[in-house]
Amino acid sequence: MIIWIASYPKSGNTWVRLFLKSYFNLDKDNIINQSFPVGDHFKKYNIDYTNFNEIIKNWDLMQSDLNLSSRTNYLKTHNALCTINNYKFTDKNNTLGVIYLVRDPRDVLISYAHHLGQTHQQVLKGMLDSNNGEQSEFNGKSFVKSLMGRWSDHYNSWKSYKDRNVLIVRYEDLIQNKEEEFLRILNYLNITDGVNVNNNKLIQSIEKTSFDKLSKKEKESGFKEASKHGVFFRKGKVGDWRNNLDVSISKTLEKEFEIEMKELKYI
Secondary structure (H helix, E strand, O other): EEEEEEOOOOHHHHEEEEEEHHHHHHOOOHHHHHHHHHHHHHHHHOOOOOOOOHHHHOHHHHHHHOOOOOOEEEEEOOOOOOOOOOEEOOOOOOOOEEEEEEOOOOHHHHHHHHOOOOOHHHHHHHOOOOEEEEEEEEEEEEEEEEEEOOOOHHHHHHHHOOOOOOEEEHHHHHHHHHHHHHHHHHHHHHHOOOOOHHHHHHHHHHHHOOOOHHHHHHHOOOOOOEEEEOOOOOOOOOOHHHOOOOOEEEHHHHHHHHHHHOOOOOO
């Protein structure tokens, strides 16, 4: 079964996966490092991945294939929990649980703009677009990997999932209360998947995956999720938007996402 580590981009997804990798003491080839859809499936089932409609049609097939193994699959996704042309992104037959990471959209915009090499206005346009997709590359070809939609659409889609219990984790709380929040994640996995909770391993894994250590390691040996526009572990700060975001853009985000931002205590 799959436990999703889901988020809008630049919201702590990679950090949580690296923490879990350290906690489980997994090697680099473990399934926890993979994001969905997995490229091997494109070859195995002869899926024309350059046509997003073909990916949609095969969501269930690809997830069912992963679930042929007896182990739990921890998978990253930036896809909204949506249904397109009667094809559900996932269901209770494939999904065991969800860890959903959410971050202040004002900080998301700044970080994502750096990652994509785009202007703040360009990223703002995407965050307000219900058809906003995540671009990726496989075998030298660019393709649409996920449908993210508006930032608010994304958050609400996973928050409202009724088939399984969803753990919502704010990026800001991870930064400010690491031990408490990562313990909350482990306790969720204990209930959902029988994961043993060990406080010593918890502390060690938090130390091993500190932002400073991850940033240093990336500078020394690179990081496969980094873009050509700059390093992946750039700042990781809370409230960086106050010094770097145009007031008109921050006001637009606050207006468009007022309900969700108040619910999450961002405004």
